[in-house]
Amino acid sequence: MDPRIREHAEIIANHSVDLQAGDNVVVDAHPVAEDLVVALHEVIGDAGANPVTTSQRTGKRAQRAYLRASDDEFETPAHELALIEETDVYIAIRASDNVTQTADVDPEISAAYQQAHRPILEERLSTRWCLTQFPAPANAQLAEMSTEGYENFVWDAVNKDWDDQRAHQQHMVEILDPADEVRIVSGDTTDVTMSVDGNPTRNDYGEHNLPGGEVFTAPVPDSVEGEVLFDMPLYHQGREITDVYLEFEGGEVVSHSAAKNEALLTEVLNTDDGARRLGELGIGMNRDIDRFTYNMLFDEKMGDTVHMAVGRAYDDTVGEGNEQNDSAVHVDMIVDMSEDSFIEVDGERVQEDGTFVFEESES
Structure with a gap:
């Protein structure tokens, strides 16, 4: 086994989820990630914890078969919820043998399924949890990389000094945490403002998401005004959505479009009332993620x-007394800030063309 896999497992256990003796652990993984699952079981055994492996999250072939055979009436599966209620640590491993496996599932069926599983999501988020990636060949293919090249990319981004990364990102936390208003401008297609007043800024250095590499907070839901062109693609429900355009008034999306799979975008926005408002603003800061790979776990962490x-x-990310945007979905979309772009915080420019004001002093 590649020694980097064992290192990956140890970072998950010791850094991301603080594994303890006696913990009940769910490892949720596609079979293609078996090497990492095996390494995790070694680490879990060393710690004296109790593992069980499932493929609910990433067994897409089986999920596709189930959803295509179903109507849009789902109930929350009590047995699955019971498992998570007895879980101390939940580790989800992304990996795939076909990244578009669910592309022919009706979006309305997928949305109904997500709604029914929402209590399970809520319960998972109350555990010590971690979402990570195993470098499977299908994911390498989607990234237009060789398998070996993608393995190097993933482990360079994951197996790193997270204390150093935390210190680097803390500069941005200290700027954003006490702020009121943030403005994002990119070219002539994106100019959006939002309040973050009273909402904490979080430093993601590889705890819940591995790799980490962002700072993030929640906008005040009704404060978002302006327009955004998300010029980097995303994969959602096995389909690519490109050039997503959203226009906000009073915090809500009042107009939207996409160059590809606009109907799927519409389904996302129609999931519930909260799906038309922003739940997160994140700023990418992991310089070891230096290319776009069609994988949001990595792409949203890019420094530009x-x-x-x-x-x-x-x-x-929601301060005491502030409104929390509530929804069954959380769909991230990315703006390239490397050229003709800037971030302003309370009127002060803190990043221009992808470079933060504090990066010169760090070098």
Whole structure:
């Protein structure tokens, strides 16, 4: 086994989820990620914890068969919820043998399925959880990389000094955390403002998401005004959506379009009332992620990007007394900030063309 896989497993256990003796652990993984699952079981055994492996999250072939055979009436599966209620640590491993496996599932069926599984999502988020990536060949193919090249890319981004990364990102936390208003401008297609007043800024250095590499917070839901062109593609429900355009008034999306799969974007926005409002503003800061790979877990962390998510706001990014945007979905979309772009915080420019004001002093 590649020693980097064992290192990956140890970072998950010791850094991301703080694995303890006696913990009940769910490892949710596609079979193609078996090497990482095996390494995790070694680490879990060393710690004296109790593992069980499932493929609910990433067994897309089986999920496709189920959803295509179903109507749009779903109930929350009590047995699955019961498993998570007894879980201390939840580790989800992204990997695929076909990244478009669910492309022919009706979006309305997928949305109904997500709604029914929302209590399970809420319960998972109350555990010590981590979402990570195993470098499977299908994911390498989507990234237009060789398998070996993609393996190097993934482990360079994952197996790193997370204390150093935390210190680098803390500069941006200290700027954003006490702020009121943020403005994002990119070319003549994106100019959007939002309040983050009273909402905490979080430093993602590889705890819940591995790799980490962003700072993020929640906009005040009704404060978002302006327009955004998300000029980097995203994959959602096995389909590519490109050039997503959203126009906001009073915090809500009042107009939208996409160059490809606009109907799927419409389904996302129609999931519930909260799906038409922003739940997250994130700023990418991981310089080891230096290329776009059609994988949001990595792409949203690139240093020359910002991302915004329609839908659910994370509990720990909403200040006491502030409204939390609530939704069954959380869909991230990315703006390239490398050229003709800037971020302003309370009127002060803190990033221009992808470079932060504090990066010169760090070098």
